[in-house]
């Protein structure tokens with residue numbers, strides 16, 4: 001606890017903010033992008049944007065693993081539930097809109113959809129009820145993929161299979177750089193994903209794209225420091241990969257987690273809501289695990305879904321092109337209680353983070 005307070009020290013925060021101010025005094029406009037729902041929470045909750053000079057902006061990219069699940073994959077989970085299979089998932093996934101309905105709506109219509117708190121809960125349920133077929137709808141970035149890999153490699157019961165919607169972050173960061181009018185000047189890389197994958201996957205950003213990239217933790221001091229480190233690099237005219245979060249992130253990442261992921265998954269093209277298809281961005285179960293692949297086991301494959309609902313601007317929020325408050329239905333038709341778009345569903349969604357903060361301030 002005392003350790004955490006150190007990273008929330010207001011005096012230290014103001015000192016770093018004035019260093020950012022000085023470093024940015026002779027630079028042009030700088031747009032820094034993070035790709036992590038928890039970073040957005042820290043920035044919004046602690047009002048860190050108000051400490052930054054006018055020419056330094058921090059935007060939120062596709063950092064919410066639930067928001068970017070394409071409607072087609074929600075549709076697959078709904079189809080499985082409607083086939084009488086018990087679909088298990090983390091709570092945040094329940095309300096993500098599909099083309100026609102969410103899993104919550106499928107549940108309300110009688111399907112057996114159950115919330116789990118860990119992948120192992122789905123394994124236990126399937127063991128306890130061998131007469132039923134179970135599917136675990138596996139959503140998340142490199143942080144949750146190792147637990148899916150661990151369970152699927154651990155000889156789970158035959159009445160359980162996995163609908164994998166895992167995605168990896170670096171391809172989405174590369175995509176952001178190809179959106180010309182975003183004009184990103186630096187990346188804050190997500191600490192928890194980096195704790196798994198290490199630093200190597202980010203080397204491409206400074207080396208190939210000349211993009212300052214700093215791996216950061218989740219306390220306010222971590223985030224401010226990472227902004228300072230990026231602004232300083234820009235001021236010096238350099239582009240390096242730096243690790244602001246060495247207390248958790250090791251250069252090599254977590255070799256055991258990487259090994260189990262490597263055994264369970266291969267990289268494949270994956271769709272991202274609001275972004276489209278990205279090569280080598282989805283984690284697909286290997287052929288040797290085909291018996292546990294729900295898509296193959298039940299022949300369920302939805303190619304195209306309806307990602308964007310009328311009036312919804314999630315596709316622009318997800319890539320950091322607009323702020324949630326610029327969506328015409330933010331906190332009008334779309335609220336945390338009645339989300340319209342995916343970005344309002346999860347606690348990691350940019351719109352939900354903003355909405356909760358507005359509510360807390362009111």
Ligand code: SF4
Pocket residue numbers: 311312313314315317324327328329330331334339340341342343344345351
């Ligand atoms: S306010 Fe709702 S509809 Fe608009 S971008 Fe956010 S989540 Fe999507």
